[in-house]
Ligand SMILES: Nc1ncnc2c1ncn2[C@@H]1O[C@H](COP(=O)(O)OP(=O)(O)OP(=O)(O)O)[C@@H](O)[C@H]1O
C-alpha cells in the first residue's frame with residue numbers, strides 16, 4: 471500500500487539519550503539511528519522488553535519527548551511537518567487534526583463529565599454540539615460504558631473504565647495517524663475485542679498506526695509489522 | 707471566525723524583545739524575548755524570586771522596563787510599542803484590550819463598592835450608558851463564573867476568597883479583552899476551591915479564545931492551562947517549549963529539579 475500512497479509517518483535517524491543533570495549528569499542512552507515508515511492502513515507494533523524504549527519512541531513521535539538527533543515527519547494537510555523542529559503552535563495544530571495519542575492512563579480533568587471529555591476533540595474541530603453528542607454516546611455505548619457514568623467526571627472510575635473513556639476520546643476523532651501505548655492494558659477480554667474492532671475500523675479507513683500491546687491476542691489481531699526496538703539499542 | 711480554524715492564530719498579538727528590568731542593583735528579569743499569538747496560553751513558571759511577576763508587570767504596562775520593547779496589536783492603533791504610547795492612550799488600551807487577574811483579589815477589586823458594581827464598572831468606564839443592558843450583562847457574567855447572583859449587592863469584603871476571585875475574573879472578562887494577564891490566580895485559595903476555579907478558567911479561556919499569560923509556581927496549574935511554558939531562574943528564561951514536553955522531558959538542570967520536586971502531575 472505504501473508504494474501507492476506516501477507514508478504518513480517517516481522517522482529517520484532518530485536517537486534519544488536522557489541526561490539527568492542532577493544525578494552527576496548521568497546519561498541514559500535509549501536508541502539511536504532508528505528509522506521507520508508507516509503508510510495508510512498499516513499498524514506497526516513496537517516490540518521489545520520492558521525498558522527497551524518503546525514508549526520513549528512513541529513520545530518522541532508525538533513531540534512529548536525531545537529526541538537527541540534525527541527527524542519525525544508527519545503528513546499534515548498534504549505536507550510533511552518535522553515534529554522535532556516545528557514550533558509549539560504547529561505541533562499543537564498537528565495534534566489537533568492529524569496525530570492522536572492514547573496513553574495507558576487517562577489524565578483526568580477534574581469536574582468535566584465523561585460525555586463532555588469525549589465530545590471535546592470533535593468540538594475543537596468544529597463539529598456541531600448535537601452531532602458530537604450523538605457520536606460520543608454511540609462510541610461510549612459500543613465500549614459498554616454504563617450510561618449512568620456518562621454525566622460523571624471519570625476521576626472515580628475503575629482503571630478499565632477510565633481506559634475506555636481514554637480510548638473513546640481518541641478514536642472519536644478518526645485521526646489519520648494514531649499512536650497507541652498499551653491501550654488495552656487494563657481491559658478484560660470482551661473489552662479488548664471491542665478495541666481490536668475499533669483499531670481495525672480505523673485501519674480500514676486508511677489510518678496509519680504505531681502501537682504497543684503487551685497482549686499477544688491483540689497484537690496478532692492488528693499488527694501488519696513487528697518492529698523490534700532493541701535493534702536500535704545503544705550499547706551501554 | 708471559522709469554526710474549523712485553529713484556536714491559536716498565526717499572527718503575533720504580542721512581541722516582547724530583550725526585556726530587562728533592574729530595581730537599582732537588584733535584577734528583576736534580563737533579556738527576555740517571546741511572541742504570543744491570539745488564543746494562546748503562555749505559562750510562566752519558576753521558583754520564588756525568579757522574576758515572574760516582574761516580567762508580567764513589565765509586559766502588562768504596569769512597570770516600565772529598564773531596556774527592551776513590548777509591542778501589542780492594539781484595537782485602535784494596530785501593532786504599537788506600549789511604552790511609546792501616550793499615557794492616556796495606554797491606559798485606554800489596557801481597559802479595552804486587556805484584563806489582569808491578581809493573586810490577591812484585594813489588588814484587583816474595589817472593596818468599597820458591591821460585587822455587581824465591580825463587574826459592571828469596566829463597561830461603564832468604556833462608555834456604557836444603558837443601565838438595563840449593563841445590569842443584564844453583569845448578571846450573565848456572574849452566572850458564567852458560577853457566582854450566586856442573589857449576593858450581587860454585597861460588598862467583596864463579605865465574600866469568601868473563591869467568590870472574590872470569581873468576581874475578579876468576571877470583572878476582567880466582561881469587556882471582551884484579547885489578552886488577559888494572571889498572576890497566580892488560584893494561589894491564595896483552598897485546594898478544592900482552587901480546582902473548581904481552574905476548571906472554570908480553562909473553560910472560559912477556550913470558549914472565548916483568549917490569549918493568556920499566566921504566572922504560576924504550580925506545575926499542575928501549568929499543565930492544565932498552558933499551551934506553552936517559559937521556565938525562569940534568576941531573572942532569565944532557561945527553557946521554553948510545548949507544555950507537556952517541558953514537564954515530561956525537561957532539558958535544563960533547573961527545570962529537571964523543578965519538575966522532579968513535584969510528586970504526581
Ligand atoms: N522522562 C524520562 N526521563 C528519564 N528517563 C526516562 C524517561 N522516560 C523513559 N526513560 C528511560 O528510558 C528507558 C526506556 O523507557 P521506556 O518507557 O521508553 O521503555 P518501554 O519500552 O516503554 O518499557 P515498558 O514496556 O516497561 O513500558 C528506561 O530506561 C527509562 O527509565
Ligand SMILES: Nc1ncnc2c1ncn2[C@@H]1O[C@H](COP(=O)(O)OP(=O)(O)OP(=O)(O)O)[C@@H](O)[C@H]1O
Pocket residue numbers: 729732733734735752753754755756757758759760761923
Ligand atoms: N519593587 C521592588 N524593588 C526591589 N526589588 C524587587 C522589587 N520587586 C521585585 N524585586 C526583586 O526582583 C526579583 C524578582 O522578583 P519577582 O517578584 O518578579 O519574583 P517572582 O518570580 O514573581 O517570585 P514569587 O514566586 O515569589 O512571586 C526578586 O529578587 C525580588 O526581590
Ligand SMILES: [Mg+2]
Pocket residue numbers: 524525526
Ligand atoms: Mg512503555
Ligand SMILES: [Mg+2]
Pocket residue numbers: 758759760
Ligand atoms: Mg510573583
